[in-house]
Amino acid sequence: MTSDPLAFEFFNEIGIIDQLIGTMLTNALPTGMTKAQFTVLNHFVRLGLTEKSPADLASAFQVRRPTITSTLARMENAGLVSIRADPRDARGKLVSLTPAGRDMRERCITALGSIAPALEPIIADAEMQAVLPTLRKLRVGLDKLRD
Amino acid sequence: MTSDPLAFEFFNEIGIIDQLIGTMLTNALPTGMTKAQFTVLNHFVRLGLTEKSPADLASAFQVRRPTITSTLARMENAGLVSIRADPRDARGKLVSLTPAGRDMRERCITALGSIAPALEPIIADAEMQAVLPTLRKLRVGLDKLRD
DNA sequence: TGATTAAAGTTAGATATCTAACTATATGAA
DNA sequence: TTCATATAGTTAGATATCTAACTTTAATCA
Helix, strand or coil: CCCCHHHHHHHHHHHHHHHHHHHHHHHHCCCCCCHHHHHHHHHHHHCCCCCECHHHHHHHHCCCHHHHHHHHHHHHHCCCEEEEECCCCCCCEEEEECHHHHHHHHHHHHHHHCCHHHHCCCCCHHHHHHHHHHHHHHHHHHHHHCC | CCCCHHHHHHHHHHHHHHHHHHHHHHHHCCCCCCHHHHHHHHHHHHHCCCCECHHHHHHHHCCCHHHHHHHHHHHHHCCCEEEEECCCCCCCEEEEECHHHHHHHHHHHHHHHCCHHHHCCCCCHHHHHHHHHHHHHHHHHHHHHCC
16 A cells, blocks of 8 residues: 555545535535435435335445444434334344435425535536446445445 | 535445445444544554654544544553643643553554455555546645634 | 355444644745 | 624534344245
8 A cells, every 4th residue: 555655645645635625515505404404304305215114225325234223213302203113124224215305305405505605616518427426336345345 | 415416426436435445444443443433543553653642643634623632531541642831831641551551553554454355355556546547636635724 | 044154334443644724943035 | 902803613513324132023944
């Protein structure tokens, strides 16, 4: 990694970009909303899901189970999702969006749209498109390396 | 952002890559060491620094002041850095590496070197090199957008 | 069938990071 | 010189994330 300064710099840039974007997004989002919570809301709407288990969500977002437990607990508390026992598997639970969750997702989309103009001068779509395949490949490769 | 699904996917890939790499690095590092702490150690050694203020470190790593306060407190506690009052400015402090900090940095470098082979099949140096200018530009642009 | 192994969630304890608010010190302008 | 503003650090309180360990229930297999 430092015997390979290139990789070092590469992942360092990625880390800083993620951090800066993360803060920017969080600030743009409605009060109390976070990237992680928006990701959950958006996942349900984008894929047209009705119910999904916490374990499935964890695996979809590449985070560990305790992370999802924690995020879902906050979202349930905020009335954004509803969680019930899985009638077919007493170990499991099923998560679904509440109407408030759907509304919040819409508000987030609007809020995020408003910061897009600030990003445009920094990086063109064509450039993102050019880089995306590499990022995808890297993400898939790293994911396979886990466990 | 969702009106611009491209940017959305782009930053999403970056976030997942950062998270997966972060976990991988943390696991490879000596017990107790983290990416953030290694970054501090490495910064001093790479740049041949003797002393630097917490504020300078925060700005070098693009994190807020309280973040550095917290990380340095742990590192001082672990004997990796030493912190003294700035004799020229009573508000400030000066941070330096201890011998143990230097040793730890060496151990980290060795540990990180051992995971490089796992990364090689996933992404070639040439590809990282091809993408790096875009990442750098994006990082610089996002950084300018702050405050 | 009974015992072992696997899977889903949770809890506990850490670290990193952020914003807001506060203290202390320095700078600058009137 | 004095008051207003800016800077350095810290503290408090949140969220996200991880690993380790534990409980409950399911699945497998001998």
